[in-house]
Amino acid sequence: MTDAAAELRGISKRFDAVVANDGVDLVLRRGTIHAVMGENGAGKSTLMSILFGLLRPDSGQILVGGVERHFRGPLDAIAAGLGMVHQHFRLFDSMTVAENVVYGAEPRRRGRLDRTAAAERVRELSDRYGLDTDPDSVVGTLSAGARQRVEILKALHRDAEILILDEPTAVLTPVEVDSLFAVLRRAADEGATVVLVTHKIHEVLAISDEVTVLRDARVTGRFRTAEATGSALVQSMTGREVTEVANAGTGEPGDEALQVTGLTVVDRGVHRVRDVSFTVRRGEIVGVAGVSGNGQREVVAAILGTGSAESGEIRLLGRDVASLDVRRRRAIGLAVVPEDRRGEGMAVTMTTAENLALGHHRTAPIGASRGWRRGWLSLRAQRDMARRLIADYDVRTSGERQPVGALSGGNAQKVVIARELSHRAPVLIAEQPTQGVDIGAIESIHQRLLDYRRDGGAVLLVSHEIAELQALADRVLVMFAGRIVAEYSRADATTARIGAAMAGTGESSRSEGGAS
Amino acid sequence: MTAATPTEAPEPRGAAARRLFRLAARHPGVVPVGAVVLAVLIGAAIIAAAGLDPITAYSAVLQGALEPDSLDYTFSVWGFTCGMALAAAIPLRMGEFNLGGNGQLVLGGLAATVVAGALPGPLAVPLAVLAAAVLAAAFGAVSAPLATRFKIPIIISTLLLSPIAVAVVSFLVRFPLAEAGSGVAQTARLPEDARMWSIGDLSYSNVGLLILVAMMAVFWIVDSRTAVGFELRVVGANRRFGAYGGVVVGRLALGAMAAAGAAAGIVGAVIVLSSPYRLIDGALLSPGYTFAGFAAALLAGGRPLLIPVTSVLFAVLQVGGAAMERTADVPRQLSDLLQGVVIIVLALRTVLDAGRTGRSEH
Numbered sequence: 001m002t003d004a005a006a007e008l009r010g011i012s013k014r015f016d017a018v019v020a021n022d023g024v025d026l027v028l029r030r031g032t033i034h035a036v037m038g039e040n041g042a043g044k045s046t047l048m049s050i051l052f053g054l055l056r057p058d059s060g061q062i063l064v065g066g067v068e069r070h071f072r073g074p075l076d077a078i079a080a081g082l083g084m085v086h087q088h089f090r091l092f093d094s095m096t097v098a099e100n101v102v103y104g105a106e107p108r109r110r111g112r113l114d115r116t117a118a119a120e121r122v123r124e125l126s127d128r129y130g131l132d133t134d135p136d137s138v139v140g141t142l143s144a145g146a147r148q149r150v151e152i153l154k155a156l157h158r159d160a161e162i163l164i165l166d167e168p169t170a171v172l173t174p175v176e177v178d179s180l181f182a183v184l185r186r187a188a189d190e191g192a193t194v195v196l197v198t199h200k201i202h203e204v205l206a207i208s209d210e211v212t213v214l215r216d217a218r219v220t221g222r223f224r225t226a227e228a229t230g231s232a233l234v235q236s237m238t239g240r241e242v243t244e245v246a247n248a249g250t251g252e253p254g255d256e257a258l259q260v261t262g263l264t265v266v267d268r269g270v271h272r273v274r275d276v277s278f279t280v281r282r283g284e285i286v287g288v289a290g291v292s293g294n295g296q297r298e299v300v301a302a303i304l305g306t307g308s309a310e311s312g313e314i315r316l317l318g319r320d321v322a323s324l325d326v327r328r329r330r331a332i333g334l335a336v337v338p339e340d341r342r343g344e345g346m347a348v349t350m351t352t353a354e355n356l357a358l359g360h361h362r363t364a365p366i367g368a369s370r371g372w373r374r375g376w377l378s379l380r381a382q383r384d385m386a387r388r389l390i391a392d393y394d395v396r397t398s399g400e401r402q403p404v405g406a407l408s409g410g411n412a413q414k415v416v417i418a419r420e421l422s423h424r425a426p427v428l429i430a431e432q433p434t435q436g437v438d439i440g441a442i443e444s445i446h447q448r449l450l451d452y453r454r455d456g457g458a459v460l461l462v463s464h465e466i467a468e469l470q471a472l473a474d475r476v477l478v479m480f481a482g483r484i485v486a487e488y489s490r491a492d493a494t495t496a497r498i499g500a501a502m503a504g505t506g507e508s509s510r511s512e513g514g515a516s
Numbered sequence: 517m518t519a520a521t522p523t524e525a526p527e528p529r530g531a532a533a534r535r536l537f538r539l540a541a542r543h544p545g546v547v548p549v550g551a552v553v554l555a556v557l558i559g560a561a562i563i564a565a566a567g568l569d570p571i572t573a574y575s576a577v578l579q580g581a582l583e584p585d586s587l588d589y590t591f592s593v594w595g596f597t598c599g600m601a602l603a604a605a606i607p608l609r610m611g612e613f614n615l616g617g618n619g620q621l622v623l624g625g626l627a628a629t630v631v632a633g634a635l636p637g638p639l640a641v642p643l644a645v646l647a648a649a650v651l652a653a654a655f656g657a658v659s660a661p662l663a664t665r666f667k668i669p670i671i672i673s674t675l676l677l678s679p680i681a682v683a684v685v686s687f688l689v690r691f692p693l694a695e696a697g698s699g700v701a702q703t704a705r706l707p708e709d710a711r712m713w714s715i716g717d718l719s720y721s722n723v724g725l726l727i728l729v730a731m732m733a734v735f736w737i738v739d740s741r742t743a744v745g746f747e748l749r750v751v752g753a754n755r756r757f758g759a760y761g762g763v764v765v766g767r768l769a770l771g772a773m774a775a776a777g778a779a780a781g782i783v784g785a786v787i788v789l790s791s792p793y794r795l796i797d798g799a800l801l802s803p804g805y806t807f808a809g810f811a812a813a814l815l816a817g818g819r820p821l822l823i824p825v826t827s828v829l830f831a832v833l834q835v836g837g838a839a840m841e842r843t844a845d846v847p848r849q850l851s852d853l854l855q856g857v858v859i860i861v862l863a864l865r866t867v868l869d870a871g872r873t874g875r876s877e878h
Contacts, residue, residue: 304760306756306759306760325762325764326759326760326761326762326763326764327762327763327764330761330762331762336760338760340756343754343756344754344756344757344760345757345760346754346757347750347753347754347757347758348753348754349753350749350750350753354746354749354750357746358746358750358757358758358761358762358763359761359762361743361746361747362743375742375743375744376741376742376743377740377741377742377743377745377746379741
């Protein structure tokens with residue numbers, strides 16, 4: 001195959017008992033966009049890390065330009081013409097775009113950095129690929145989309161012919177996704193090879209030329225995108241058909257369970273949230289859309305009590321919670337699935353049972369109220385509850401005593417969801433409830449959220465995924481720069497409208513509490 | 517490491533052994549035990565470099581500490597080490613470092629001396645111990661609101677407040693409370709009925725030791741079986757997780773620091789209520805129980821059931837070090853050195869762990 005820019009043959013890699021890649025073959029044809037898709041834990045990241053020299057395979061061959069390579073590290077891979085854009089950017093915030101781009105491969109004049117040449121190089125690359133980036137801006141001031149373009153420029157500057165992007169759209173608004181895709185298409189037309197790692201089917205269908213699907217460490221499907229259908233991709237990703245659940249919109253919402261009025265949050269002099277007001281009623285799911293970092297986390301923290309509010313009022317089931325600590329707010333009836341799973345939602349070194357027990361540990365265990373004394377733990381109740389929830393939520397673990405940090409991201413997420421939903425609190429806040437979760441499990445989490453609504457729960461659903469909001473929410477609020485800039489009823493919540501509002505370019509469609 | 521091994525060769529030779537080794541190396545017991553082994557080896561190297569025989573020196577340590585005649589004394593040193601280990605371990609469980617053990621220890625000694633001297637009678641001993649616990653607990657607890665309200669880390673405030681308490685107690689012992697007519701900075705001898713009850717005819721180990729053992733048992737039960745202990749461990753594992761789950765972290769810190777102070781204070785009380793039955797300036801600190809206890813707590817990772825075990829190590833070093841000096845002519849500072857090496861290796865583990873997680877989070 002002469003047109004293969006790179007080829008992986010029979011790649012296998014295991015970590016202790018876990019097989020991450022098992023005889024994976026991957027052919028990347030020059031000038032194409034190749035999507036590598038699979039559920040979490042399917043082995044995508046491992047495969048890309050091997051291709052980029054971050055990991056060494058246990059067996060198998062890596063060919064770049066027809067020559068077999070043994071990468072000792074990413075520097076070898078870069079020298080061979082590979083470039084990688086990581087999910088989490090690796091940039092110096094206080095330095096300019098040009099400085100970031102040339103770092104490590106600087107144009108020099110008399111031994112010193114040649115800033116003019118660096119800026120010129122960035123401008124040239126930027127024009128050539130339509131990246132629209134100003135070399136002199138300071139990276140810290142840029143949006144996520146712009147930073148990503150800096151990462152792409154970094155790779156292009158080093159003459160990368162094969163560009164690997166790991167989940168590149170996770171941090172982008174829909175408009176930014178479109179412009180990223182335009183850039184990638186242009187790069188491919190210029191002869192570059194683009195590898196797109198993703199689990200989003202509509203993106204794969206929209207941009208790629210070819211698709212390789214991984215499941216359980218093996219390749220389960222190879223498609224030309226033109227001949228592929230969404231359901232075929234899902235089937236090879238999950239090994240079965242997946243039915244999507246959706247809010248039927250039935251039932252009338254009841255009393256107001258969560259009322260937020262005029263909430264403003266200031267952090268070190270910066271307004272993170274400005275005058276936000278909304279209510280969530282029983283039997284209702286209210287969605288909050290927005291690119292991460294537009295004040296959603298601060299709103300949730302203010303409601304839970306882990307963050308402070310400058311002004312505004314928060315009422316839980318009618319009670320003003322301003323003077324109450326987290327424990328009392330939870331006791332009134334609040335449960336939260338946090339966005340920062342590892343940082344806030346769990347203690348990775350503690351067992352699954354212990355992680356499931358937090359918040360339940362001061363209440364009488366069900367069925368053990370006799371003989372239980374306040375302040376004491378019932379280890380048996382803890383174990384029984386853990387076993388029940390592990391079974392209910394299909395958490396893949398070796399047992400309730402396994403540390404939660406040893407679980408995969410998706411299974412850890414199920415532990416968090418199981419704990420919070422099992423409180424049966426009247427108000428549930430779910431931030432990114434399906435992050436890192438497999439497609440099959442997404443469906444079941446969605447179903448549980450709908451059941452919660454049906455049973456009279458008030459649910460605030462914060463999500464980056466527009467499709468998730470459309471499927472579940474009765475109303476969708478859009479946050480941008482700390483404000484609620486738009487509110488759409490279920491019928492009006494189209495992707496175009498939400499996307500425009502997320503980017504701050506939508507027409508203001510909210511009378512009270514909107515942009516002022 | 518070698519480069520990628522081509523295709524279907526079943527398992528490169530030694531790979532299975534290497535994987536087994538890597539798995540074993542991850543066992544939580546490896547680092548603490550390794551720290552001790554490394555410390556012993558480094559100590560041996562230093563002894564050998566000084567032209568002495570490490571084997572002789574180490575056997576002198578063991579003999580000195582464990583021969584039947586010394587057991588009584590070793591046992592009491594073990595008790596004090598355990599008590600001070602408790603003072604370090606309770607806050608350590610929630611991720612806080614109590615470096616104020618010295619201050620809490622001498623305040624306990626002070627309170628016990630004053631109360632036992634002022635209230636002779638059958639209740640003198642329990643009241644003295646109680647007063648020591650209360651005063652030292654209050655002193656330890658001060659650091660919690662300093663952390664909660666003023667964001668002064670507990671590790672800093674305990675470290676800086678401790679010398680103040682030590683200086684105040686030293687002043688009191690030398691002037692207002694000093695024994696009249698004595699050239700030594702010490703208080704008067706306590707009356708007969710204000711002395712810690714003895715066990716049989718043992719001269720060092722007394723009922724005070726049993727109190728310390730009981731405290732460890734209580735810590736173990738609280739840690740593993742109560743809601744407070746659970747919250748302590750949750751906050752120690754991930755503070756934000758605890759706060760999110762409804763643990764009132766400030767109140768928990770207050771309780772932990774008070775309990776830690778109380779443990780140290782009781783150690784101080786037991787020491788002054790034992791022979792020579794007085795508070796002598798500097799005598800509570802010179803044996804180095806605070807540091808040995810801190811090292812024992814770190815080595816045990818704060819785990820209640822391991823503290824008695826790790827304390828044995830430091831008690832043996834402490835008692836045997838003196839014997840080693842006498843019989844093998846090796847300065848007893850070597851035992852301080854071994855403690856230091858253990859701490860450094862444990863600290864190194866923390867740094868390496870941080871580096872490892874940093875790297876794996878691509």
